[in-house]
Amino acid sequence: MTAFTTFSRETFAAFRADDRPGPVHMLNLIRLHGAARYPDGREATGADAYARYGRISAAVFARLGGRIVWRGRFELGMIGPEDETWDICFIAKYPSPGAFADMLRDPIYREAMEHRLAAVADSRLIRLGVLPGGTSFDGVA
DSSP, X not given: OOOOOSOOHHHXXXXXXXXXXXXXXXXXXXXXXXXXXXXTOOOOBHHHHHHHHHHXXXXXXXXXXXXXXXXXXXXXXXXXXXTOOOSEEEEEEESSHHHHHHHHHOHHHHHHHHHHHHHEEEEEEEEEEOOOOXXXXXXXX
Protein backbone atom coordinates (compact mmCIF):
# COMPACT_ATOMS: atom_id res chain seq x y z
CA MET A 1 0.00 0.00 0.00
CA THR A 2 1.35 3.42 -0.95
CA ALA A 3 1.47 6.01 1.82
CA PHE A 4 0.94 9.70 1.10
CA THR A 5 2.41 12.32 3.40
CA THR A 6 2.90 15.37 1.18
CA PHE A 7 1.85 16.67 -2.22
CA SER A 8 3.94 16.86 -5.38
CA ARG A 9 5.20 20.03 -7.06
CA GLU A 10 2.78 19.33 -9.91
CA THR A 11 -0.21 19.05 -7.58
CA PHE A 12 0.75 22.26 -5.79
CA ALA A 13 1.16 24.01 -9.16
CA ALA A 14 -2.38 22.88 -10.08
CA PHE A 15 -3.61 24.17 -6.72
CA ARG A 16 -1.98 27.58 -7.32
CA ALA A 17 -3.25 27.74 -10.92
CA ASP A 18 -6.82 27.75 -9.57
CA ASP A 19 -6.42 30.86 -7.40
CA ARG A 20 -10.10 31.73 -7.56
CA PRO A 21 -11.58 34.27 -5.14
CA GLY A 22 -13.29 33.14 -1.98
CA PRO A 23 -12.69 30.57 0.71
CA VAL A 24 -11.30 27.09 0.25
CA HIS A 25 -11.92 24.14 2.54
CA MET A 26 -9.30 21.43 2.94
CA LEU A 27 -10.43 17.98 4.09
CA ASN A 28 -7.62 16.41 6.14
CA LEU A 29 -7.53 12.68 6.90
CA ILE A 30 -4.46 11.71 8.95
CA ARG A 31 -3.07 8.34 10.06
CA LEU A 32 -0.25 8.61 12.57
CA HIS A 33 2.79 6.46 13.19
CA GLY A 34 2.80 4.81 16.60
CA ALA A 35 6.32 6.16 17.10
CA ALA A 36 7.35 9.38 15.33
CA ARG A 37 10.06 9.02 12.69
CA TYR A 38 12.42 11.93 13.18
CA PRO A 39 15.51 11.81 10.94
CA ASP A 40 17.74 12.67 13.93
CA GLY A 41 16.37 9.71 15.92
CA ARG A 42 14.66 11.68 18.70
CA GLU A 43 11.82 9.81 20.31
CA ALA A 44 8.16 10.76 20.54
CA THR A 45 4.85 9.18 19.69
CA GLY A 46 3.23 10.07 16.39
CA ALA A 47 0.44 11.75 18.36
CA ASP A 48 2.93 13.85 20.34
CA ALA A 49 4.81 14.89 17.20
CA TYR A 50 1.54 15.84 15.46
CA ALA A 51 0.45 17.82 18.53
CA ARG A 52 3.78 19.69 18.40
CA TYR A 53 3.12 20.45 14.72
CA GLY A 54 -0.30 21.81 15.69
CA ARG A 55 1.03 24.00 18.50
CA ILE A 56 3.75 25.56 16.35
CA SER A 57 1.61 26.08 13.24
CA ALA A 58 -1.53 27.37 15.04
CA ALA A 59 -0.43 31.02 15.17
CA VAL A 60 0.41 31.06 11.45
CA PHE A 61 -2.89 29.36 10.57
CA ALA A 62 -4.87 31.90 12.62
CA ARG A 63 -2.88 34.93 11.39
CA LEU A 64 -3.71 34.00 7.79
CA GLY A 65 -7.43 33.70 8.59
CA GLY A 66 -7.63 29.92 8.85
CA ARG A 67 -9.93 28.06 11.19
CA ILE A 68 -11.20 24.55 11.74
CA VAL A 69 -14.83 24.36 10.57
CA TRP A 70 -15.41 20.65 11.19
CA ARG A 71 -13.70 17.99 13.25
CA GLY A 72 -14.79 14.38 13.60
CA ARG A 73 -13.70 11.00 14.90
CA PHE A 74 -13.33 8.18 12.38
CA GLU A 75 -15.67 5.32 13.23
CA LEU A 76 -16.14 3.06 10.19
CA GLY A 77 -15.26 3.17 6.52
CA MET A 78 -18.43 2.21 4.66
CA ILE A 79 -16.97 2.44 1.11
CA GLY A 80 -13.31 2.06 0.31
CA PRO A 81 -10.43 -0.12 1.48
CA GLU A 82 -11.44 -2.02 4.62
CA ASP A 83 -8.06 -1.40 6.25
CA GLU A 84 -8.14 2.37 5.68
CA THR A 85 -8.64 4.13 9.02
CA TRP A 86 -7.82 7.66 10.17
CA ASP A 87 -6.63 8.97 13.53
CA ILE A 88 -7.44 12.63 12.84
CA CYS A 89 -10.20 14.02 10.59
CA PHE A 90 -10.97 17.70 10.08
CA ILE A 91 -11.82 20.41 7.57
CA ALA A 92 -9.71 23.56 7.65
CA LYS A 93 -11.07 26.74 6.09
CA TYR A 94 -8.77 29.32 4.50
CA PRO A 95 -10.02 32.70 3.24
CA SER A 96 -8.50 31.96 -0.18
CA PRO A 97 -6.22 29.51 -1.96
CA GLY A 98 -3.50 32.16 -1.64
CA ALA A 99 -3.77 32.10 2.16
CA PHE A 100 -3.07 28.35 2.14
CA ALA A 101 -0.05 28.90 -0.12
CA ASP A 102 1.17 31.72 2.14
CA MET A 103 1.00 29.38 5.13
CA LEU A 104 3.25 26.87 3.38
CA ARG A 105 5.87 29.56 2.73
CA ASP A 106 5.87 30.92 6.28
CA PRO A 107 9.16 30.13 8.12
CA ILE A 108 7.38 29.21 11.36
CA TYR A 109 5.06 26.85 9.50
CA ARG A 110 8.03 25.29 7.70
CA GLU A 111 9.60 24.63 11.11
CA ALA A 112 6.37 22.93 12.22
CA MET A 113 6.41 20.66 9.15
CA GLU A 114 9.38 18.74 10.60
CA HIS A 115 7.00 17.41 13.26
CA ARG A 116 4.17 16.67 10.83
CA LEU A 117 6.48 14.67 8.57
CA ALA A 118 7.74 12.66 11.56
CA ALA A 119 4.21 12.01 12.80
CA VAL A 120 2.18 11.12 9.70
CA ALA A 121 2.14 7.59 8.30
CA ASP A 122 -0.48 8.33 5.63
CA SER A 123 -2.86 11.16 4.81
CA ARG A 124 -5.31 12.62 2.38
CA LEU A 125 -5.65 16.35 1.72
CA ILE A 126 -8.61 17.22 -0.48
CA ARG A 127 -9.38 20.74 -1.68
CA LEU A 128 -13.07 21.60 -1.61
CA GLY A 129 -14.99 24.56 -2.94
CA VAL A 130 -17.69 25.90 -0.64
CA LEU A 131 -21.29 25.48 -1.80
CA PRO A 132 -24.52 26.44 -0.06
CA GLY A 133 -26.12 23.88 2.24
CA GLY A 134 -29.41 22.24 1.46
CA THR A 135 -31.49 19.12 1.84
CA SER A 136 -30.58 17.15 -1.29
CA PHE A 137 -27.42 15.20 -2.03
CA ASP A 138 -27.12 16.68 -5.53
CA GLY A 139 -27.13 20.28 -4.28
CA VAL A 140 -30.32 21.30 -6.06
CA ALA A 141 -32.42 21.83 -2.93
